[in-house]
Amino acid sequence: MKNYLRATFEATANIAVVKYWGKRDEKLILPTNSNLSFTMDDKLKTRTTVVFSEDFKEDELYLNGQKIDLNDQSASERMIQLDLVRKSAGFNHKARVASINCFPTAAGFASSASGMAALACSSATAANLKLSNKELSILARRGSGSACRSVLGGFVQWHRGKNEDGSDSYASEIFPASHWKELVNVIAVVDSEKKKTSSRSGMKQTILTSKLFEKRLQTINETIEDTIRAVEKRDFESFAKLIIKESNNMHAVMLDTYPPIMYLNDNSRKVIDKIIELNENKGKMIAGYTFDAGPNAHVYTIENNLEVVKETLKEIPGVKELIVCRIGNGPKQLTNESEHLLTVEGKVKDMFFDEKTKSIISR
Amino acid sequence: MKNYLRATFEATANIAVVKYWGKRDEKLILPTNSNLSFTMDDKLKTRTTVVFSEDFKEDELYLNGQKIDLNDQSASERMIQLDLVRKSAGFNHKARVASINCFPTAAGFASSASGMAALACSSATAANLKLSNKELSILARRGSGSACRSVLGGFVQWHRGKNEDGSDSYASEIFPASHWKELVNVIAVVDSEKKKTSSRSGMKQTILTSKLFEKRLQTINETIEDTIRAVEKRDFESFAKLIIKESNNMHAVMLDTYPPIMYLNDNSRKVIDKIIELNENKGKMIAGYTFDAGPNAHVYTIENNLEVVKETLKEIPGVKELIVCRIGNGPKQLTNESEHLLTVEGKVKDMFFDEKTKSIISR
Numbered sequence: 001m002k003n004y005l006r007a008t009f010e011a012t013a014n015i016a017v018v019k020y021w022g023k024r025d026e027k028l029i030l031p032t033n034s035n036l037s038f039t040m041d042d043k044l045k046t047r048t049t050v051v052f053s054e055d056f057k058e059d060e061l062y063l064n065g066q067k068i069d070l071n072d073q074s075a076s077e078r079m080i081q082l083d084l085v086r087k088s089a090g091f092n093h094k095a096r097v098a099s100i101n102c103f104p105t106a107a108g109f110a111s112s113a114s115g116m117a118a119l120a121c122s123s124a125t126a127a128n129l130k131l132s133n134k135e136l137s138i139l140a141r142r143g144s145g146s147a148c149r150s151v152l153g154g155f156v157q158w159h160r161g162k163n164e165d166g167s168d169s170y171a172s173e174i175f176p177a178s179h180w181k182e183l184v185n186v187i188a189v190v191d192s193e194k195k196k197t198s199s200r201s202g203m204k205q206t207i208l209t210s211k212l213f214e215k216r217l218q219t220i221n222e223t224i225e226d227t228i229r230a231v232e233k234r235d236f237e238s239f240a241k242l243i244i245k246e247s248n249n250m251h252a253v254m255l256d257t258y259p260p261i262m263y264l265n266d267n268s269r270k271v272i273d274k275i276i277e278l279n280e281n282k283g284k285m286i287a288g289y290t291f292d293a294g295p296n297a298h299v300y301t302i303e304n305n306l307e308v309v310k311e312t313l314k315e316i317p318g319v320k321e322l323i324v325c326r327i328g329n330g331p332k333q334l335t336n337e338s339e340h341l342l343t344v345e346g347k348v349k350d351m352f353f354d355e356k357t358k359s360i361i362s363r
Numbered sequence: 364m365k366n367y368l369r370a371t372f373e374a375t376a377n378i379a380v381v382k383y384w385g386k387r388d389e390k391l392i393l394p395t396n397s398n399l400s401f402t403m404d405d406k407l408k409t410r411t412t413v414v415f416s417e418d419f420k421e422d423e424l425y426l427n428g429q430k431i432d433l434n435d436q437s438a439s440e441r442m443i444q445l446d447l448v449r450k451s452a453g454f455n456h457k458a459r460v461a462s463i464n465c466f467p468t469a470a471g472f473a474s475s476a477s478g479m480a481a482l483a484c485s486s487a488t489a490a491n492l493k494l495s496n497k498e499l500s501i502l503a504r505r506g507s508g509s510a511c512r513s514v515l516g517g518f519v520q521w522h523r524g525k526n527e528d529g530s531d532s533y534a535s536e537i538f539p540a541s542h543w544k545e546l547v548n549v550i551a552v553v554d555s556e557k558k559k560t561s562s563r564s565g566m567k568q569t570i571l572t573s574k575l576f577e578k579r580l581q582t583i584n585e586t587i588e589d590t591i592r593a594v595e596k597r598d599f600e601s602f603a604k605l606i607i608k609e610s611n612n613m614h615a616v617m618l619d620t621y622p623p624i625m626y627l628n629d630n631s632r633k634v635i636d637k638i639i640e641l642n643e644n645k646g647k648m649i650a651g652y653t654f655d656a657g658p659n660a661h662v663y664t665i666e667n668n669l670e671v672v673k674e675t676l677k678e679i680p681g682v683k684e685l686i687v688c689r690i691g692n693g694p695k696q697l698t699n700e701s702e703h704l705l706t707v708e709g710k711v712k713d714m715f716f717d718e719k720t721k722s723i724i725s726r
Contacts, residue, residue: 209608212615215578241621245572248623252575256615258608259639266629276622 007125011117013044041328048118051346056094089127098341116143117150137170153330189321190267209258240288247290267318370488374480376407391529404691411481414709419457452490461704479506480513500533516693552684553630572621603651610653630681
């Protein structure tokens with residue numbers, strides 16, 4: 001084998017429309033319920049280069065140009081994928097990983113889904129593992145739950161699975177990105193104070209303390225079926241109402257948690273009220289919102305209504321930026337030398353994400 | 364009988380610790396679940412004088428000195444008690460009603476509970492009906508659901524009841540005010556925009572659309588039993604945790620409603636976070652919050668911890684006033700001529716609530 005094994009991938013964020021909230025297994029990251037998402041286009045992406053080499057003394061991670069201390073537990077836990085890949089590949093080479101998040105800084109998004117998906121793809125490919133989508137999804141899941149959805153494009157289902165070892169808990173594509181080309185996701189980035197409950201500890205508390213959570217789980221499979229049907233038929237009105245209700249439902253069980261988990265702030269509530277009002281005024285559902293573990297709104301609409309939705313959101317005080325995403329095709333391998341974030345010998349290149357040109361360039 | 368029948372009562376607000384949210388009968392105002400409250404002292408009260416006379420041509424209502432148009436449906440619905448009293452009394456005299464709410468104007472509280480309780484007491488007494496507490500509570504309930512709790516003092520349970528005619532849906536005293544003298548309710552009045560979903564239409568929507576509401580109803584009787592037990596033992600730590608969870612639970616099903624109902628704003632959330640933090644810092648529960656259909660926090664604590672709770676609340680930006688209530692004894696009849704809001708012939712006196720002296724005086 002070659003002395004240095006290298007691969008580079010870009011993976012994108014995904015925005016759930018039926019949410020993942022609650023683990024049935026903390027260590028293996030197995031969800032309490034199946035869930036659904038659309039993978040976004042490259043407006044929100046992470047590029048990651050992995051190099052394995054027997055010459056390296058230890059694993060090293062460079063995130064947005066900064067070396068990360070892997071003695072930090074939360075950082076090292078996310079690097080578990082490297083161990084899994086090494087085990088499958090049958091070698092024990094240390095790795096050098098460089099990763100750049102191409103997210104507007106204002107957004108303050110969690111980049112774990114795109115980041116861990118890009119790491120799964122690039123580490124498995126560098127190690128010459130020929131993984132199926134299912135195996136790749138399971139690998140990404142070990143880094144971060146929702147990352148298992150970002151290894152696929154289009155409309156994706158993460159199957160809860162039943163097995164204790166997690167071997168049937170993976171994401172698969174339900175419909176490709178081309179199925180519903182008119183669908184658009186407008187992210188309304190809102191002003192907020194930075195304080196945030198970690199979703200990891202929050203999920204745990206919900207399972208331990210929420211009385212309503214059990215009911216959510218009892219009804220969520222029907223929501224999943226209904227949502228798949230709406231997407232299948234490209235029935236935007238049904239889709240919008242379903243995702244609004246589902247988002248409210250998740251934030252309701254968060255509030256029912258002790259201590260309560262509250263991600264929605266006054267600006268989020270203004271977006272909610274405005275979207276409800278917009279739909280009422282139009283006499284039909286032309287926009288549907290969903291909120292993850294944060295105050296920013298993800299407003300799904302269709303191309304024909306994009307302008308009116310953008311105008312409506314722009315008028316809301318507290319909305320500071322709009323990011324328009326379309327549905328993406330999933331991870332992409334990059335093979336040009338200029339695109340790798342590490343040289344072939346694993347040396348970190350001085351590259352960064354330039355917000356003006358929205359591309360990764362050398363300094 | 365005399366030509367003019369007059370009576371004057373003061374009734375006070377009550378603050379629920381297990382909430383009333385949802386009607387099983389809209390017209391008779393029958394709740395989907397039993398609920399619990401403490402009746403407050405006279406910091407938050409309504410004084411009402413009723414005069415019946417065969418000389419009057421029509422019912423008239425004067426609220427805080429202003430004549431109210433009884434052709435307005437929501438105003439006339441609340442006057443249904445007059446018809447019920449006339450029917451029981453076997454006469455058909457028209458009534459003149461004068462009512463003054465003695466609430467700090469900043470608070471913006473709903474005064475329907477104290478108002479409708481005062482109307483029940485004064486109209487029944489003016490008509491010489493000798494009603495039991497149960498009958499009085501049912502009468503008040505017809506004016507406004509939670510008013511049925513304000514005809515009693517201390518710790519009160521509004522029994523859901525089973526009968527379709529509402530004859531077993533009334534409030535009764537579980538413990539008198541003297542049972543837990545140390546209990547204090549600190550109302551943190553917060554800045555808010557005035558916009559508000561009416562609780563009447565909100566409740567209806569919750570029943571129609573919330574998937575989680577059924578689970579709330581399945582678990583609420585246990586919450587009621589646990590809360591009664593905590594109050595019985597004056598076990599503040601259990602009490603505080605129970606009421607926090609119960610308030611969160613109600614606001615969760617509100618959020619799970621379509622369209623979502625959101626009464627808590629960023630200032631409410633700051634109070635929630637601060638109370639959770641205060642309890643954590645003290646290593647025990649010294650304060651418990653509950654929110655009604657609005658953003659103001661009702662923070663229960665005990666006398667020994669009142670100062671630290673007040674200091675904590677005062678430091679929160681967005682909290683603009685604190686009102687400290689203790690547990691009250693229920694409605695009080697006033698018989699001095701100077702206290703009636705109407706002359707013996709039903710003429711409106713020029714009286715008003717003076718915020719400085721906190722008393723009702725003549726202009």
